Amino acid sequence: MSKLPLTLAVFWTAMLVSLPLRAMEVKAAVLRIDRVVGPPISRLDAPPDDLGFAGAMLGNEDNRTTGAFTDTDYTLKAQAVAPDKAAAALDALKAEGFNLITLIAEGETLKALSDRAGSEVLLLNAGARDETLRDVDCRANVLHVSPSRSMLSDSLIQFLMWKKWTRIFLIHGSHPEDTLLAENYRKSAAKFGAEIIEEREFVDTGGARRTDTGHVMVQKQIPVFTQNAEDHDVIIAADEAGVFAPYLPYHSWDPRPVAGSAGLRPLSWHAAQEAWGATQFQRRFEKLTGRSMREEDYQAWLAMRVIGEAVTQSGKTDPASVRAYALSPDFELAAFKGQKLTFRPWNGQLRQPILLTDGRVTVSVSPQDGYLHQHSPLDTLGIDAPETACHAFGG
Amino acid sequence: MLRSALALLPSVLMFAGPAEANKVFVTNERSNNVTVLDSQSWEVIATFPAGNRPRGITISPDGKELYVCASDDDTVRVFDPETYKELHTLPSGPDPELFALDPSGNPLYIANEDDNLVTVVDVKTRQVLAEIPVGVEPEGVAVSPDAKTIINTSETTNMAHFINASTYEIEHNVRVDQRPRYAEFTADGKKLYVSSEIGGTVSVIDLTAPEPAIAKKIGFAVPGILPEWLQPVGVKATKDGSRVFVALGPANRVAVIDAAKDEVVEYLLVGQRVWQMAFTPGEEFLITTNGNSNDVSIIDVKEETVIRSIQVGEQPWGVVVAPN
Numbered sequence: 001m002s003k004l005p006l007t008l009a010v011f012w013t014a015m016l017v018s019l020p021l022r023a024m025e026v027k028a029a030v031l032r033i034d035r036v037v038g039p040p041i042s043r044l045d046a047p048p049d050d051l052g053f054a055g056a057m058l059g060n061e062d063n064r065t066t067g068a069f070t071d072t073d074y075t076l077k078a079q080a081v082a083p084d085k086a087a088a089a090l091d092a093l094k095a096e097g098f099n100l101i102t103l104i105a106e107g108e109t110l111k112a113l114s115d116r117a118g119s120e121v122l123l124l125n126a127g128a129r130d131e132t133l134r135d136v137d138c139r140a141n142v143l144h145v146s147p148s149r150s151m152l153s154d155s156l157i158q159f160l161m162w163k164k165w166t167r168i169f170l171i172h173g174s175h176p177e178d179t180l181l182a183e184n185y186r187k188s189a190a191k192f193g194a195e196i197i198e199e200r201e202f203v204d205t206g207g208a209r210r211t212d213t214g215h216v217m218v219q220k221q222i223p224v225f226t227q228n229a230e231d232h233d234v235i236i237a238a239d240e241a242g243v244f245a246p247y248l249p250y251h252s253w254d255p256r257p258v259a260g261s262a263g264l265r266p267l268s269w270h271a272a273q274e275a276w277g278a279t280q281f282q283r284r285f286e287k288l289t290g291r292s293m294r295e296e297d298y299q300a301w302l303a304m305r306v307i308g309e310a311v312t313q314s315g316k317t318d319p320a321s322v323r324a325y326a327l328s329p330d331f332e333l334a335a336f337k338g339q340k341l342t343f344r345p346w347n348g349q350l351r352q353p354i355l356l357t358d359g360r361v362t363v364s365v366s367p368q369d370g371y372l373h374q375h376s377p378l379d380t381l382g383i384d385a386p387e388t389a390c391h392a393f394g395g
Numbered sequence: 396m397l398r399s400a401l402a403l404l405p406s407v408l409m410f411a412g413p414a415e416a417n418k419v420f421v422t423n424e425r426s427n428n429v430t431v432l433d434s435q436s437w438e439v440i441a442t443f444p445a446g447n448r449p450r451g452i453t454i455s456p457d458g459k460e461l462y463v464c465a466s467d468d469d470t471v472r473v474f475d476p477e478t479y480k481e482l483h484t485l486p487s488g489p490d491p492e493l494f495a496l497d498p499s500g501n502p503l504y505i506a507n508e509d510d511n512l513v514t515v516v517d518v519k520t521r522q523v524l525a526e527i528p529v530g531v532e533p534e535g536v537a538v539s540p541d542a543k544t545i546i547n548t549s550e551t552t553n554m555a556h557f558i559n560a561s562t563y564e565i566e567h568n569v570r571v572d573q574r575p576r577y578a579e580f581t582a583d584g585k586k587l588y589v590s591s592e593i594g595g596t597v598s599v600i601d602l603t604a605p606e607p608a609i610a611k612k613i614g615f616a617v618p619g620i621l622p623e624w625l626q627p628v629g630v631k632a633t634k635d636g637s638r639v640f641v642a643l644g645p646a647n648r649v650a651v652i653d654a655a656k657d658e659v660v661e662y663l664l665v666g667q668r669v670w671q672m673a674f675t676p677g678e679e680f681l682i683t684t685n686g687n688s689n690d691v692s693i694i695d696v697k698e699e700t701v702i703r704s705i706q707v708g709e710q711p712w713g714v715v716v717a718p719n
Contacts, residue, residue: 062531065511066552069530069568277550277574280490280508280532287509305551312553312570334550334573334593339623377621 024072026063026317028307029098030056030126030300031089031113032080033105038208041246047294052104052126053078054289055297059304061288063311070312076304083109087116094121099319102126102303104296107133114139122319124306126299129240131184134347135383138390141319143326143348145302149181151382152266153188155354155366156236156259158380162368165233166194169256171226171248172238174203182238185260198230202244222251229254236260263358266366269298270357275365278336302335302350309333327393338365344379347390351378417675418476418717419682421691422449422463423708429463430707431479432682434675434716437693437705443479446472451493452713456500460518461715464491464505471505471516476717486523488514493577495536495545497560504545506533513547515563525563529556535589537578548575548589555589555600557607567607571598577671579630579639581654586610588639590627597627597641599657611657613641620646629671633678633696640681640694642669649683649692651699663701665692673714684711 032052040046048054060076067074077098081089086105090113093101099121103110107130114123118141125133125144133139134148160166168189172182182199189196202225226235226248235252237260239245245261257263271282271292285293285301306326311317314325325331327348332340337353344351356364371380379385416435422445423430429449431441446465453462454476461474464487471485471494487494488507495504502524505514513533515525530552537546538560545558548571555578557567572594579588587600587607601610615625626644632654633639639652645668651661666685673682674696681694690704691711 062551065531066554069552069554069556069565277508277532283490283509332573332594334553340573340593340595377623 024070024311024315024317026067026072026074026100026307026311027077027096027098028056028060028074028100028102028304029077029079029093030102030104030303031086031093032078032127033083033086033103033109034080035083035106040242041244045242048291050078050289051294052296052300053080054285054291055293055300056102056304058285058288058297059301059308062301063304063308066308066312072311072317074308086113090116100124100307100322102300103128104300110142111137111139114142117141120319122323124303126303127296130180131383134349134388134390136389138347138392140348140392141323143306143323143343143350145306145350146299147268147352147354148349148382149184150187151349151352152354153181153184154191154381155266155356156264157185157188157192157194158366158368158371159264159356159364160194160234160259161192162364162370165257167197167231167233168194169226169229169232169235170196170199170238171202171235171244172199173241173243173245174201175241175243177240178238181240181261185236185238197232200225200229202239204241204243218247219251222247223253226251227253232256234259235263237262264356264363265359266354266356268295268352268354269293270295270355270359270362272357272360273336273355273362275362276336276338281336302333302341305333305335306350339378342376344385346385346393347383347388348393349382351376351381353378354381415676415719417719419673419675419691420452420454420461420476420715420717421682421684421707421711422452422713423710424448424450424686424712425710426708428708429461429474429479430711432691432705432707434680437703439705439707441479442708443474445474446470450712451491452715453494453496453503454715454717455496455518456498456718458718462494462496462503462518464494464713466490466492471503473518483521485516485518485521486514487516488512488526493534493536495538497538498540498542504536504538504547506536506547508532508534508550511549513545513558527558527563527565529558529565530554530568535575535577537580537587539580540582540584546578546580546587546589548578550574550576553591553594555587555598555607569598569600569607569609571609572596572612576628577630579632581632581636582634583636586654588630588632588641590630590641592626592628592644595622595625595627597630597639597652613652613657613659615641615643615646615650615659615662617643617646617648617662620648628669629683631672631674631681633674638696638699640672642672642683644668644670645687647685649681649694661699663692663694663699665694665701666690666704670711671713673716675716676719682714682716684714686710686712 104127107128237245239261310322310325419432447467451464513527530549532550535548572591574593597613599611629642641650667687
């Protein structure tokens with residue numbers, strides 16, 4: 001990253017060619033709201049300081065390279081603040097003229113900020129997975145590039161249906177987000193014809209998540225916790241809070257595969273993904289940042305590219321025009337997932353395939369073959385137009 | 396489908412005219428080798444190792460040097476098309492995928508996706524002559540028939556860059572649909588076809604005016620195939636300017652385009668995930684690589700029918716036919 005500015009500066013000068021277009025300036029910001037959370041169960045999952053920012057930076061570089069040909073300048077400001085400083089940070093960004101703002105925040109904060117931002121700002125949600133933000137609590141000034149919980153749960157259940165692993169033992173955590181995720185798995189199972197055979201709650205009793213020789217206790221605790229479950233094909237862990245799911249594989253009483261928050265996970269992105277030209281994309285990111293790409297990085301990159309495409313194609317930079325173009329039938333984005341990504345015009349959700357990964361390789365990509373839809377197979381993932389309670393998009 | 400095509404084979408071949416036997420070289424991305432076919436018998440006559448992940452392939456106009464992008468070796472490997480021995484390598488920059496040779500046989504223009512560059516390599520001195528900064532993820536490369544213009548398509552910037560072959564300056568940029576893959580000039584140099592894999596279109600760029608401009612975008616529709624899977628990749632135009640063939644990737648079809656009207660007239664069913672294509676020198680046949688069925692399909696160009704398919708290595712990617 002340190003050597004980048006110089007090389008790129010040379011690069012852009014070299015590429016400037018005369019095009020009969022007026023100069024445009026795009027000011028984009030990424031605002032990340034950091035809650036105080038404990039360390040993850042696995043130290044491999046510890047979030048890097050530039051989580052999300054790095055992806056936005058790559059997206060901004062991509063936009064700048066293209067901008068050199070269209071006489072458009074892109075600037076990016078990245079900022080992380082605590083939840084109690086979020087409103088002030090938003091106000092300050094607005095005062096500085098940033099009106100295309102990517103948010104990496106949990107749902108309640110995003111909702112509050114979208115109400116505060118007003119219609120002169122376009123927010124791109126690159127974090128929160130909450131269904132309600134795309135549904136009853138949707139806001140006209142928010143586009144969601146991050147997939148919703150139901151898009152993820154539908155992706156996994158479609159794959160389990162293909163495997164004919166239809167009898168599910170659902171284990172969910174005790175945090176509110178775990179409850180929401182569990183509800184999405186129940187709905188997805190009902191939607192595609194799988195059956196939740198048994199449910200248990202793994203209660204977070206607090207305390208340190210990692211202790212020396214903690215695996216000794218886990219090895220005794222998890223088999224007992226999972227003992228005497230109804231006959232099932234697969235365990236699904238709904239553990240968004242990250243309290244127990246990684247302990248389930250190999251420790252469950254019955255020898256069954258684990259999916260959901262551990263084992264086979266539905267993700268917007270994974271560093272092992274290589275298909276559809278992703279290898280080059282991963283390598284560009286790794287060269288820029290010195291680490292591998294996470295979901296938040298991919299989502300922030302998507303947000304920058306949505307802005308870049310809308311500006312390049314529409315020739316306009318104001319939030320209303322970017323929003324209008326993104327929601328129009330003309331918008332399409334290539335994003336290393338094998339097909340174009342478009343927005344659902346009725347709630348501002350970006351349609352996208354979901355990767356199913358075991359942490360080492362891409363196991364499958366949903367939607368699965370055979371799940372058809374009158375508009376797009378991607379609309380078999382997540383809530384669909386007929387069932388939406390979102391009315392901020394004119395629906 | 397295949398069985399009936401095979402039954403037709405002898406009669407079709409009889410009318411195919413006095414085609415010479417030429418060697419057909421197919422890169423197999425996964426099995427790390429090149430399959431050699433005979434264009435008269437359509438038998439596999441040899442297989443030779445070609446480095447790690449061979450993809451783009453081309454041959455010198457005199458037929459004496461075969462160039463292969465060994466993507467995972469970050470190099471272009473040069474083979475003797477007679478002995479299949481590796482002669483030497485060319486500097487390519489990281490992960491070379493597609494390239495184009497100047498009609499004279501030198502230099503070679505290579506797209507470097509990782510670095511947003513087109514690398515110009517002298518195939519005789521094996522030196523890098525220039526590195527041309529282009530858009531994000533350069534992919535397709537083409538050289539105009541008069542050798543004055545190099546085209547590069549950038550997959551994330553979504554443009555066709557028109558590069559002056561003497562100054563290496565970009566002179567024009569034409570915006571096309573998402574993920575432009577391949578560029579093909581007509582023999583008269585009056586039109587350029589650019590395929591957009593994710594956009595699902597082929598842009599027809601008119602080159603007769605001072606500024607190149609999109610004259611038309613060709614879309615595709617096949618009953619029973621989801622529009623998402625109509626992904627144009629390889630493009631080949633006949634020398635007489637009558638037909639353009641477009642490989643449609645996971646749709647397993649090659650579209651036949653009437654080049655006078657730039658309209659699709661036919662879809663030919665080939666193997667799975669059809670990718671790149673090459674004509675035999677007299678354009679009697681068009682060979683398509685089918686990455687997911689590990690075979691190539693042979694299209695009779697005049698009849699516009701698929702006459703047979705031949706198993707090659709694993710995940711065939713690129714194809715070139717030796718000149719007469």
